Amino acid sequence: MSRDPIDYGALDAGRDCNYWALDRTLQRVAERAYPEADYDWAAERLDWLGEQTGTRIADNSEAVERHPPELDTYDDMGEVLNHVEYHPALADTELATYCEFGLAHDVFHAPEGRDEPLGLTHAIAGEAILSYADPGFVCPASMTVGAAIVLDRFGRDDPRTERYLDALTSDDPDEYVEGAMFLTEKQGGSDVGANETTAVATNEEGVYELTGEKWFCSNIDAEGTLALARREDAPEGTKGLSLFVVPHTLDDGGTPRGEGDDARLNDQLYRRLKDKLGTLSVPTGEVELRGATGYLVGEPERGFEYMTEMLNFERLSNAAASVGIMGRCLLESKVYAADREAFGQTIDQYPLMRRDLVEMSVDYEAATAFVFAASRLLDDYREAVLAADTVEEAHQSEAFRLMRMLVPVAKLRTARESVETASYACEVLGGNGYVSGFTTERMLRDAQVLPIWEGTSNILSLDLLRVLAKQASHEVFVPAVEERLDAAADHPELADTVETVRAELTDLQTAMGTLATEDRDYAQLQAKELANYVYDVFSAAELLAMAAEDLEAGDGRRALVAREFVRQQFGREEGRGIASGDRLPLDHFDAVVRYAVVDPADLSTAETAPADD
Known part of the structure; x- marks a missing residue:
């Protein structure tokens, strides 16, 4: 890590730069959160991702923002199509993230040059960097890792669900798939136990037909989607929910991507995409499950318990996105203040602006320190799971008890602070900060969902x-x-x-x-x-x-x-x-x-x- 002060005046904006190299705060907290041997290896990969995000992925993100995903629910003959059209730039971002960086792969499989996988902290660090350019894309990226966490622990006993684990954690451009989580229903919301989607057993063991409506489905056409539903005669409330893999397409040949000759759409209808304020790069919509095929994950009636394993990571991913937005907005503010002249000197020389930038910097230091301390605990809990004979035993570990306390707090506070930081960064940039193309306006729109996703502050x-x-x-x-x-x-x-x-x-x-x-x-x-x-x-x-x-x-x-x-x-x-x-x-x-x-x-x-x- 360089010890020279950073000359932000050498940049024209927070673009065409290496976000990892410029963020010494993120470097420091990551170094503390990774095991030492892991960090020594991972720092080079994070540096690569920082460079790619500041250039290639930032370019991709701006293209996708101008041309967000569009849904064709029906074809010209009125048949269900469920086709989401993406700008090609998003495919390049996926390639960089999943295949070249190995966001999901490297925390489940040993990457080249290592004997062991990395911890989940590596994914959190990668998501924070990616959020400098595209917080919306971090939603499917985090759900891909989150779905893999669930299937890695509870889906290995069934070859049908294990093949989705393999695809979710693949770094092969021809094999990887993304994950999603269909949780929210119109009448349920945060009251998950009120969910009404039903699961009826078929003649094939572990295969069910799901019927119901999911109201907020981000990454709507993901092949590795996890959904909660209630089997016949199951108890009311969360104790009666089971978890299922519900693919976008079905393929009798067993290909999770559904690219075989017999590939066909699952029995669901993508009704519409939400017209959202921000996070335009991820398609969020409404899904009607019409007897859709679902593969049971683990034991029945333990679906909500399984989903909480994903939720802990998702909440930290939300906090990582908040950190990334705060970091980008702080960078844009520092660069603008170092370049913008008013009344004969750059505005970072004026006492009020200096106070603002110091306060924003201190808030950012605290947010990153808290999030990565919680991330380290999540990895410690993951190790406790491997050492324990039962889930209940792992839940008695100090790591789990402290992690469960810090994770919701991390998500609550950083989400609010990302909105406040983005809002003030708009003010630092003046009128430009309120205009499309100057980054802060988009960051504010993208930040506003973070207090809502994965649980509101209340x-x-x-x-x-x-x-x-x-x-x-x-x-x-x-x-x-x-x-x-x-x-x-x-x-x-x-x-x-x-x-x-x-x-x-x-x-x-x-x-x-x-x-x-x-x-x-x-x-x-x-x-x-x-x-x-x-x-x-x-x-x-x-x-x-x-x-x-x-x-x-x-x-x-x-x-x-x-x-x-x-x-x-x-x-x-x-x-x-x-x-x-x-x-x-x-x-x-x-x-x-x-x-x-x-x-x-x-x-x-x-x-x-x-x-x-």
């Missing part, structure tokens, strides 16, 4: 309450925070900030205890506040632990970031800080925004007291 907040009650995740959360604070406590430059976060951790424990003893309505009323409190405390602890590591390596930059994050989240300064004399955005702009190295010895002068003239 649903995620309630999930946090559920995890605290069912998994007692606070019992592993508190030691995890304390461990990080202890790692930073011996550094004088961080000591005061560590004590501030320790006090907040104590208050957070009190808040958790209060909600555990209050009535249900009050607990739900405060659930979102609790989720944000968890995010702030854990992010602060993670940033402090990273700052301690960086100090030992001779760089105090992240110490400034950690201290500023804690001040922003927990500061109770008189007069809203106006009288505090805080000059950090002026005195340390290059460090926080341009990644200039800070000598740890200089941190004593970086407090909030006014600088000497």
Whole structure:
């Protein structure tokens, strides 16, 4: 990693560049989240993807944005066609992602040059980079990996479902397929247990006919689609749902792509595509299942349990997309501010703009730190599954209990912050930021779906309450925070900030205890506040632990970031800080925004007291 400050004025815009090379924040958190040997190998691949995304994939994405997918439901004779027409540029992005980079392949099969597959963190990092150019495409990319996670664990006992696993994780241009998740129904929404789609057994064991309506189906024509349905006489609610692979096409020859001579459409109708605000590159539509063939995954009536394994990854993928949008919008803002002249100097020289860019940078540092800490836990849980005899045993692991607490919080907070960051980036660019072709307008439209996909903020907040009650995740959360604070406590430059976060951790424990003893309505009323409190405390602890590591390596930059994050989240300064004399955005702009190295010895002068003239 280069230690020289980045000259954003050398760029005309956040295009035709290497997003990985320019994002030292992402590099640092990925390095910490990967096992060391994995990162040494993966960094070159991420660098390749960063270069491709900043050039080739960005070009593809702009073409697809101008020519989004279109659906032909019927042919000229009125027969069901279910054909989605894509711009050829999207096929090239798929080729780069699935075959050349190996997004799904490399976390299930050892890539060339390695003896073992990589962790899911590798996919999360790849999705964050891809979201710099096309957050919409990351939806099918993440569902491809997510569907493979489910089939890898629960679909290997049936050759019919295993062949879809093989195709979902293939890096062969002639064999790979994408995944999808048909979950939402009009009357169900977040209440998945209200789903009405039925599954009727056929004469062939494990093969069912599915009938019902799915209301929000992204990547509508995917061959590796997973769908929930209720078998005859199954219980009501989520406990009665089973999971099925429902292909776009059927092929008696067993080809998941349905390209054989006997290939035919499955019995479903793609009614229409949604006219969405953003994420235009992924077709989202309504599907009527009309006795569609579905292959049972695993055991019946365990479908919702299986789907939650995918949902954990999907929520982190949503957070990765948020991180990518924040990173791209921050990059566009930095470049524009370094290039745009007003009243005789570039606008990044003005104090208010410096403050804005510092605050955006600190928010981004916290978001990436939180997301990749959660990603590492997801990989640790995956290892626990391999070591355990049962799923229930794996769910007792510390990794699972902490992961289940952090993942919904990661998705909740980063989704909202991606919208706020994209919105303010539009303001930084002025009128251009509101106009198509200048990136920020599109990023804002694409970001707006992220608080909705994979669970709204309210649903995620309630999930946090559920995890605290069912998994007692606070019992592993508190030691995890304390461990990080202890790692930073011996550094004088961080000591005061560590004590501030320790006090907040104590208050957070009190808040958790209060909600555990209050009535249900009050607990739900405060659930979102609790989720944000968890995010702030854990992010602060993670940033402090990273700052301690960086100090030992001779760089105090992240110490400034950690201290500023804690001040922003927990500061109770008189007069809203106006009288505090805080000059950090002026005195340390290059460090926080341009990644200039800070000598740890200089941190004593970086407090909030006014600088000497």
